[in-house]
Amino acid sequence: MLDKTIPYAEIWMCREREWPVEEKALPEGFHFAFYQEGDERDWAAIETAVAEFDEEAKAIDYFNEKFAPFPQALKERMLFIINDAGEKVATCSAWWKDTPDGKRHPLVHWVAVKPGYQGKGLAKAMMTRTIKLLQELEVTSPIYLHTQTWSHIAIGLYQKLGFEISDKNLDGSPNPDYEKAMDILAEIEQRKD
Template identity: 30%
Template sequence: MPYQIVKSNKLSDTQIRDINNLVSLCNRHDRLQYSFDPNDNFKKKADINHFLLYDADKLLSVVILFTPRNEAEVSAFTHPEFRRKGLFSSLLSAAAAELSRRRIPDFLFVCDKSSQDGQKVVTHLKAVYEYSEFAMKLNPEKIPDLTMDPALQIRETKPADRPTLIKIRRASFRDQTDESFMPFFLAENRVVHTLFYHHEIIGLIAVYDDGQKYYIHGFAIDPPYRGKGLGGQALHFIVKKFRNLDPRKDIELEVQTENIRALSLYEKIGFKVFTAYDYSRLPLKNYTISNS
């Protein structure tokens, strides 16, 4: 029986289970720590972000797209016994057709720095390295005692906060588009917090709950208020809040490796690097089936 490629705009429970099992298998084989989150709050209903290749009922390979901006972050997993057989290439070609339909110009491959097979694939595709991020996990025993400035207030975001928060996000994150803002605020399982200093909105910080861990992201302070210790106090508040909500869940975040100031801040709050991911860009116009 030939392999079957399944293109999914809404994963079934069985497909989610199959992907989780494949990711776990690859992690054990490659000694990596990837995780899979089936929720995709940035996609439109008709968009296809999951490409699965089956042999009968056995999932052998999967390509996963994440498209919050005008690019597609790509994660891929192939059963160790079925690598270098063209399975990933078949799925990537299907993903390329989907990106072309949606007029998304670039692949952005996400690859663990320690993944030998993954790094070889990225090199073979001639994707150009762009940046790296550290993945960090909170060590609860390293959370410091910290007193919060009484003028700093933090509460869950309200709709009236959004125009100011959008301006702060634009000043803080690269490649932000208007289309990416509302999904950020409205996504399920994400709580966005607004930071106030002397009653003025100065920043935001979001926490996403994937069911297994809390993931802190979208953390931004308005430039005039940076360097005053407010970011550290805000992060400490969030860490304590979510540790109290469910102390069994890990708390993680990511930071670009060259952002030394942020890295130092996170380490002071109790976070420790556990892996690093490389991001490499391949314009769709440069992609051909032959080079995959």
């Protein structure tokens, strides 16, 4: 769940593609599945549940614009975690982003776990599986991840998996939010002490 009680600042993180990652198993009662036609409704429900969108219709519009044009890639790159009741409770994509200079960059995209299922190790298992997928599917390095200060709890997980906060955007340009983001994260850490 996004913590919208703190100021927003954009964050880019990256890790070397070649760095090893130990795949974590899902807890009992859960399994992975790749996207199948019609799963966009589940994707929208998950992303709306964590407050990435304020309504599912907006999430569907985003999906249709950014993901739907790549039906084969969806079947190989968009992961879901499903519980024993058949409910999709988490999602993440081993995606990519093209930059204007013609380069393609591996991207961990739209990590989300429904409230009520957070804190069970699902995100860690999903992230390690996604990193492994990117290592298999992509040839360039590093692997990028776009996030924000509202996801400060998840940033700790990303760092444990080798991602480092960058002062640059994916295209190499300076991230104008970098200093603001670092100040916000430092303030959050001070409150914990």
